Amino acid sequence: MTQPERPIFVIGCPRSGTTMLQLMLHAHPRIAIPPETRFLMAAYDARSDFGDLGIPANRLALARWIVDRRQTRFADLGLDGQRIIEQIVAGPPTLGSALGIVLRAYAARFGKPRWGDKRPGYFQRVSTLRRLFPDAQIVQLIRDGRDCVASLKEMDWYKQDSFHALATWVESIEAGDRAARSLGPEAYHRLYYERLISDPATELKALCEFLGEDYDPAMSEPGRVAAVAVPGRKVWHDRTHEQVTTTRAGTWRTRLTAEEIALCESVAGDLLREHGYEVDGGARPDRGDHAHYRRVAAHRRLAARKRELRDFVHRRTEPGEVAYRSPSSPASD
Known part of the structure; x- marks a missing residue:
C-alpha cells in the first residue's frame, strides 16, 4: 500500500491546527514532518542569485545559505550542518534536490522514508511547491474562519488586525479550492479541524489512504511527539503537548466582538456555508x-498578483532546472 518517495506538504490558514496535523503525521512510523522551515520559498525566490547549480561552487553557496543563516531555522532540525552541505554539493544540480536533501535528512534522523514540510502560508505557493516537487501530495487543514480570526488576533507574533486575519482565511480557502480543482484527489486532500479533533482515527485513516500509507493509532496521540517536533520557544503551541480535545472549537462566539462576527459572516458567509459551517x-x-x-x-x-508576475519573469531567466531529483541521480558538474 505504501507510496514511493512522494513529499507531503501541509497547508492551511495560520492557527487552523496545522501544527497538530504535523505532529499527527510525524507520529506515523514512516513519516517525518519537521518544524516550520524558512528556506523553501526564500530559496526559490532567490534562485537566480545562486546561479547554475550544475557548478559545484554554486551548490556550495546554496548549501551554506540554507545551513548557516539563522533565518532559515535550520538549527531546529537537529541535523549535522557540514554533512548536509556535503550532500547538497554531491547531489543533483537542481534547487528542489538541494531542498529535498534537507527534508529527507530530517526524516532519516528518525529512521523514516517519507518526508515533507508544514507551513500554513504555503497555501499561497502551491504551484511553486509542485514545481519544486512534482510528485508532492498537498494536505490542507480547514478550520472555521471565525476561530482562525479569533486565534490570530490573540497571538503576540501576529502584527496585523482582524481584517487581515479574515482576508487570510478567505485567501486560504479560495486557494485550496483552486488546488482541489487543478490537482485532483490523487495529489490534494482536505481535512476539517472540527472533524479531526472529534474523531481523529476516522479522519486520519482517510488521510493515510490518500497518502498510500497504513493508519497507525499513534497518529491520534500527537502530544507524544511534540517534545521532539515542536521547538520549545514556540509557547503558542503548548497545547500540542496535550491530548486532542474539542474544547477550542467554536470559541469565536466569546473571543470575537459582535462587530467582528458580523464582518466575518457578511464577507465570508458563503465560503463558511460551502464548507459546512453554520452562519x-x-x-x-x-x-x-x-x-x-x-x-x-x-x-x-x-x-x-505582483508575486505571480515576478515569478513569471524569473521563470524566463532562471539559471536551471528546479524540480527535485532523487540523490541517487548523479550531479552534472
Missing part, C-alpha cells in the same frame, strides 16, 4: 468596517 447572518457589519476589509483584501490580491 447566522443576521447582523449587518458597519459600513466603515466593510469598506476597510475591502481595501485590505484588494491590497493583498494586488500583492499576490
